Amino acid sequence: MSDSIPWNLLNQLEYILESDPLIDEIGFIHPSQFDVLNEEVGSTSWSAESISQSADKANISGKVLWSRDHKLGISTTALLPLCKAAKYAFMDSLRQYKMHTKVKDECGEGNVPKCLSPSLTILEKEVMKHSKAILLLSCDFGTAWNFRKLLVSEQQEYSMFMEELVLSDLVLSYSPKSERAWSHRRWVIKMIAGKCSNLQEIVDRESEFVKKLAERSKMNYRAWNHRCWLVAYMPVGQLFHELNKSREWAVLNVADNSCFHYRTRLMLRILEAFLNKDQNGFSGEELDEMWKDELDWGEKLIKLYVGREALWLHRRFLASCWIKHFASTNHHKPWHSSKKSSSAYKIDRFIDNELQLFSSCATIIDGHFNDYQAQAIYAATYIMWLKKQIQVESLGIEFERLQVSGLKTLLNTACPQKAFLWDSLLQLCGSE
Template sequence: MSESIAWNLLNQLEYILESDPLIDEIGFIHPSQFDVLNEEVGCTPWTAESISQSADNANISGKVLWSRDHKLGISTTALLPLYKAAKHVFMDSLRQYKMHTKVKDECGEGNVPKCPSPSLTILEKEVMKHSKTILLLCCDFGTAWNFRKLLLSEQQEYSMFMEELVLSDLVLSYSPKSERAWSHRRWVIKMIAGKCSNLQEIVDRESEFVKKLAERSKMNYRAWNHRCWLVAYMPVGQRLMLGILEAFLNKDQNGFSGEELDEMWKDELDWDEKLIKLYVGREALWLHRRFLASCWLKHFASSSAYEIDRFIDNELQLFNSCATIIDSHFDDYQAQATYAATYIMWLTKQIQVESLGIEFERKLQVSGLKTLLNNACPQKAFLWDSLLQLCGSE
């Protein structure tokens, strides 16, 4: 692809971005996929031929840019030339901006620079426009992120901060694990915290945004880490459960009542059970259940024998449903059975420690439980006798 076509493509890309500020998703598409997209929506894409009529277009086949319904597709064949062109114009506009601000500083306030240059406002808009383009093509371009931080720090305009969240939305739509994009979002939230009246609304949207990305990519550590960081900006009802429990134990008047905490823990146990059944063989979910069960037994269950009995029934039902290995060809089912078995053994000890095992001894003798334990976790079968001794059986 010639340089002239690359420049034309860059101009067209920036035109699309400016003409549709509601674009919420970007994808890099193989040329063979454009025809399918166009057939589905019945539209004509941006092609190299429609952008430039030079003879160089003979070397380009297929589609280049696709935009419809606030979605933007860029051909993978155009990425490299677009990146080179975008980097060139960004660095050139940044150089002009630095020269202009340097001359302005040397001349001092109230003096007009002797050398001719475009207005600072125009230069700022140019650099912001080109930095956006380069970041959408290469999200690790640190110079572009840093310039945007610099300019926003000077301007301190709320609307510009909101535009940064939209920009990082776009970046994360194609690169959901971009550390620079997540870091930039945290920087924006820090900058507006305490300066805007609707921070809680922004935090709620941010939490929902992270949730959607995490659902699309379960192993996205950066998304989960971002949500953990976000907790500090959430109201008490969304804080980490240990923090809420601590406030309750310290009799914080702004905290939850015992009944509210009881319901919160039950809801979390129900949610954890759904996740255990949905994502088979995930140890972290079983460890979280240990935390929930331990806290509930210690702080909320001691006053109600009925609640304890119902809790035990539910945990044994969960164990029964998870200890059966449906398909031995998949390690996840074996892992699920193992985690279920070790959890029920751990729970037995916890109940005895808390002196809540009135009915647990009988329930452990339910027909088939020993067999399930041995099948689910044969390497720990010897623990069965110890478990019964712990319960007081002969």
């Protein structure tokens, strides 16, 4: 390929990015799809001069860049030459920038040549421009991410921080599990926290952004981990709002443990705020009601969606916190209620309910479906775990009530190939 062709491609790409700052999605498409896109929407497409002359060498022909309605398509056949050109341009501009800053440091503030300051400004723009191009083509190029952090942190301009969020938006549009992009977003939020008046609005948009991305990219642990990280920046009112808002998504994705982990973080943060007297107007009765509602809701899901481990894991979290903070025993509650809440479980009522849940889930209705076997195993291991938790919490008065008969038989029936494991587990939990 002619040496000028990759540079023409890079110039065109950077021109498109500069001329349309509202681009919100990038995709890499096969050259054969360009004609289809043009026919469907009458789009604007871009071609590099002399590409057809080198088609036999680079397998690049026709149009390679497509842009319309704030969407950008890049031909897969142009990726390699584009990446090479963008990397070279970035590293060259970075080298010149470092050289100029070194001269500036050596000369001192008062002796900087007059021509140096404008050159530095120009070079900063060049570095930012080329780093954006290389990151959109290769999102794991750590040097580009790190240098953008350096320049943006030196400028400390709110608009530049917002531009970094937009850049990571673009990267995540084609690589939704890019750890570097998610890390960059967290860095931006840390930098602006305490320095802007609309942080809560930004955090709310971030949470909604993660939700939309999770809908397009299932089982996206990195996206949900980012959403969990945002919890620390949410006030109490927003925590309740997020808890209610995430319920619908959880119902439609009961196998995705990430959403239930997010709900766990929200509930723990609400509990922590209450224990630290950062109650923001809500009472102990409301906290009791929230936990009881989550337990009831989780029970309905367990019975409706058979054999989903994520639901049983979430119930372990709820039960553990309930025993520790909510159970009405001789233990002193971490908050004082002026009157006994009708929604508050006593430990005996809680155990009765869990035993009933176990009983309803322990029957293998159809042995041909593994879901029923899995449900029985999860129910049995949950009861054994609950018994151990009560023992650890020294609630001996209720301990004997969890002597469930037939556990060994149930576990061996549901999963006979793990009989040796069940024997060890039953001995550990003190069950038959």
